[in-house]
Amino acid sequence: MRTTPGTVAELIARQWGDHRPGLMYGGSTHTAVLGRHRCAQEAAARAALLVDLMPAGRDAEPHIGVLLDNTPEFPFWLGAAALAGAAVAGINPTRRGPELARDILHTDCRILVTERAHLPLLRGLDLPGVRILVTDSEEYAALLAPYAGAKPGEAVLAAPAPGSRFLLYFTSGSTGAPKAAVCSQGRLAAAADSLVRQFSVTAEDVHYVCMPLFHGNAVIADWLPALAGGASVALRPRFSASGFLDDVRAYGATYFTYVGRAVQYLLATEPRPDDREHSLRLGFGTEAGAVDAARFAERFGVRLVEGYGATEGGASVQRTPDTPPGALGRAGAGDDLAVIDPQTGTECPPAELDARGRLLNGSAAIGELVNRGRSLFEGYWRNPEAQAARTRDGWYWTGDLFFRDADGFLYFAGRTDDRLRVDSENLAAAVIENILARWPAAVAVAVYAVPDEVAGDQVMAALALEEGERFSPEAFSAFLAAQPDLGTKMSPRYVRIVESMPVTATNKIHRAALRRSGFRCPDPVWWSPPGGSGYRPLEPEDLAALLAAYEAHGRAELLER
Known part of the structure; x- marks a missing residue:
C-alpha cells in the first residue's frame, strides 16, 4: 500500500x-x-x-x-x-x-x-x-x-x-x-x-x-x-x-x-x-x-x-469535469477563495457572461483573488515587506485579478500591479524602465504590459525623446544589445513615441491610460515582429493582422480593459 x-x-x-x-x-x-x-x-x-x-x-x-x-x-x-x-x-x-x-x-x-x-x-x-x-x-x-x-x-x-x-x-x-x-x-x-x-x-x-x-x-x-x-x-x-x-x-x-x-x-x-x-x-x-x-x-x-497554483502555495484552483471553457476551476481543497475589491475589502459580485462567455460587468466583477482560509504560503526569503503585503489582514492576497461566475467557477483576468508575464517569465516593469532610461535619446520611459495575442503579456514601452531627437530603430536596437543586464525576455515588442508622458493629478505616469490604448494609439508605434529582428513601423496592415489573431484566440476583449 x-x-x-x-x-x-x-x-x-x-x-x-x-x-x-x-x-x-x-x-x-x-x-x-x-x-x-x-x-x-x-x-x-x-x-x-x-x-x-x-x-x-x-x-x-x-x-x-x-x-x-x-x-x-x-x-x-x-x-x-x-x-x-x-x-x-x-x-x-x-x-x-x-x-x-x-x-x-x-x-x-x-x-x-x-x-x-x-x-x-x-x-x-x-x-x-x-x-x-x-x-x-x-x-x-x-x-x-x-x-x-x-x-x-x-x-x-x-x-x-x-x-x-x-x-x-x-x-x-x-x-x-x-x-x-x-x-x-x-x-x-x-x-x-x-x-x-x-x-x-x-x-x-x-x-x-x-x-x-x-x-x-x-x-x-x-x-x-x-x-x-x-x-x-x-x-x-x-x-x-x-x-x-x-x-x-x-x-x-x-x-x-x-x-x-x-x-x-x-x-x-x-x-x-x-x-x-x-x-x-x-x-x-x-x-x-x-x-x-x-x-x-x-x-x-x-x-x-x-491549472492555477502559485509557487508560494497561498492559493490553488482545481479544474473539475464540469469547468466551463475559459474558466480555471473552483477553489482547491481547504482554500476559501474570494474575489475582493482591494479598495473596499468587500467581495465582488458574480460575473455576468453573455452567450459567448464574454464578461459584461467587468468593472464590478473583477477583483483580486484572496484566500481567506488556511494558506500554505511559507514566506519570502529575506523580504518581510513583501511577505507582509501578501498576507495583510490575515488573508493571502494573490496579486492576481479574477472574476467568479454565479456557479463559483473562477476566471483569470490579469495582474494587480505592473508585472508582466512574457513566455512564462514574470518580469517587473521597473527593472526594464531603469535599463531603458539609460538611452541618451530618451527623457522619460514607461514600461507596461499589453496582452499577447495568444497567452500572457508582451512588453510595451513609451518613450519621450529629447527635443530635436527622432526615433532611430537601428540605434535603439544597438543600445538594447549593449545592455548587459537586459534579460532575453525584456526587450520591448512595441515602442510608442510620445510628445510627453501622460500624468495623473499627482504627476505620476498614467500607466492605466497607456495600457488602455496599447498599440492602438495616435502616436507612432514601432514593433519587432515575432521571429524578426530590429524594429519597423506598425503599419495598418500589421495592426489588422494582429487584431485578427486576438480574435482568433478569443482574447480580443483583453484589449478593451
Missing part, C-alpha cells in the same frame, strides 16, 4: 534498490537511461560532497544555487539538497549582470552549481563567498569521485523534516527585484502526492520535462510527481517545438507540463500525418488558452489541463 510521503528526501530514498528506469536523457538520437537506484546513488554522492564542502560555522540549512540547463545534474542536486537538508535556489539563466549576481547573493548561496555553457554569464560578477562548481569539468569529477559509494541518509547537514526548506524559487514583484518564495519539503511532497492522485500517475508513466527546472512548474508539477508515483523522468535541456514529438516517441513519454507560449510553438510546427502516433495522454500547465487547448487536442489527440 502506497503511503503519503512526508519529505522530498523520502521520495529520493525510495528509489534505492529499485532498478527500473528512473531518468532518461539524450533525446531521440542517443537516449541514455539511468535506473531509479542510480539516481538515488548520484544524489547521495552529491549530498556527501555538499556536507564536506560546507565551511566551518555553516548554516543549519544552507542554500545551493543551481544555474544549469535541464541536464541530469539538475535533478541530482535537487535530490542531494533534499537528502542533506539543504535548499536549492533555481537561478534563471536569462538574467544578466548585476541582476543575476543579486539573485545568487540575495538567496545566500554558498555554492553555485553551473556548467561551462553558462560561465560567460558569471564573468565580471562579484560573488564573494560563493564557491562555483562546474559540472562538466575535470575538477568536478575529481571532487565527486570519493563519494561514489554514499547512500541516502548517511551525510546530512540537518535531518530532513517536513518543515525543512527545500526550494527558493523566484517570483517577480512590482517593486522590481524578484522575490524568492520558500518551499518546504513537506509541502512539496504533499503537492506531488496530490498530483499523483489527480492524474493517476503510475510506474508505467514517463514524465517529459521540457520546461526549465529553475522554474517551479517543471520541478513541482513534473519531476516531483514522477518521483512520488514511481514514474520515469525524461529530460530535454531546453524546450524545442521541432524536437518535441521525436523526444516523446523516443522516451515513450505519457505526461508533460507547459507554461506560456509553449503550446502555441508546438501548434506552429508543420503538421505531419503521424501527429497522433505517440504515447502522450496528458499535458498540465498554465496559459495555453482555451482556443489553443482545443486545437492541441484536435491535432495531437492530447488533453491539456489548465
Whole structure:
C-alpha cells in the first residue's frame, strides 16, 4: 500500500534498490537511461560532497544555487539538497549582470552549481563567498569521485523534516527585484502526492520535462510527481517545438507540463500525418488558452489541463469535469477563495457572461483573488515587506485579478500591479524602465504590459525623446544589445513615441491610460515582429493582422480593459 510521503528526501530514498528506469536523457538520437537506484546513488554522492564542502560555522540549512540547463545534474542536486537538508535556489539563466549576481547573493548561496555553457554569464560578477562548481569539468569529477559509494541518509547537514526548506524559487514583484518564495519539503511532497492522485500517475508513466527546472512548474508539477508515483523522468535541456514529438516517441513519454507560449510553438510546427502516433495522454500547465487547448487536442489527440497554483502555495484552483471553457476551476481543497475589491475589502459580485462567455460587468466583477482560509504560503526569503503585503489582514492576497461566475467557477483576468508575464517569465516593469532610461535619446520611459495575442503579456514601452531627437530603430536596437543586464525576455515588442508622458493629478505616469490604448494609439508605434529582428513601423496592415489573431484566440476583449 502506497503511503503519503512526508519529505522530498523520502521520495529520493525510495528509489534505492529499485532498478527500473528512473531518468532518461539524450533525446531521440542517443537516449541514455539511468535506473531509479542510480539516481538515488548520484544524489547521495552529491549530498556527501555538499556536507564536506560546507565551511566551518555553516548554516543549519544552507542554500545551493543551481544555474544549469535541464541536464541530469539538475535533478541530482535537487535530490542531494533534499537528502542533506539543504535548499536549492533555481537561478534563471536569462538574467544578466548585476541582476543575476543579486539573485545568487540575495538567496545566500554558498555554492553555485553551473556548467561551462553558462560561465560567460558569471564573468565580471562579484560573488564573494560563493564557491562555483562546474559540472562538466575535470575538477568536478575529481571532487565527486570519493563519494561514489554514499547512500541516502548517511551525510546530512540537518535531518530532513517536513518543515525543512527545500526550494527558493523566484517570483517577480512590482517593486522590481524578484522575490524568492520558500518551499518546504513537506509541502512539496504533499503537492506531488496530490498530483499523483489527480492524474493517476503510475510506474508505467514517463514524465517529459521540457520546461526549465529553475522554474517551479517543471520541478513541482513534473519531476516531483514522477518521483512520488514511481514514474520515469525524461529530460530535454531546453524546450524545442521541432524536437518535441521525436523526444516523446523516443522516451515513450505519457505526461508533460507547459507554461506560456509553449503550446502555441508546438501548434506552429508543420503538421505531419503521424501527429497522433505517440504515447502522450496528458499535458498540465498554465496559459495555453482555451482556443489553443482545443486545437492541441484536435491535432495531437492530447488533453491539456489548465491549472492555477502559485509557487508560494497561498492559493490553488482545481479544474473539475464540469469547468466551463475559459474558466480555471473552483477553489482547491481547504482554500476559501474570494474575489475582493482591494479598495473596499468587500467581495465582488458574480460575473455576468453573455452567450459567448464574454464578461459584461467587468468593472464590478473583477477583483483580486484572496484566500481567506488556511494558506500554505511559507514566506519570502529575506523580504518581510513583501511577505507582509501578501498576507495583510490575515488573508493571502494573490496579486492576481479574477472574476467568479454565479456557479463559483473562477476566471483569470490579469495582474494587480505592473508585472508582466512574457513566455512564462514574470518580469517587473521597473527593472526594464531603469535599463531603458539609460538611452541618451530618451527623457522619460514607461514600461507596461499589453496582452499577447495568444497567452500572457508582451512588453510595451513609451518613450519621450529629447527635443530635436527622432526615433532611430537601428540605434535603439544597438543600445538594447549593449545592455548587459537586459534579460532575453525584456526587450520591448512595441515602442510608442510620445510628445510627453501622460500624468495623473499627482504627476505620476498614467500607466492605466497607456495600457488602455496599447498599440492602438495616435502616436507612432514601432514593433519587432515575432521571429524578426530590429524594429519597423506598425503599419495598418500589421495592426489588422494582429487584431485578427486576438480574435482568433478569443482574447480580443483583453484589449478593451
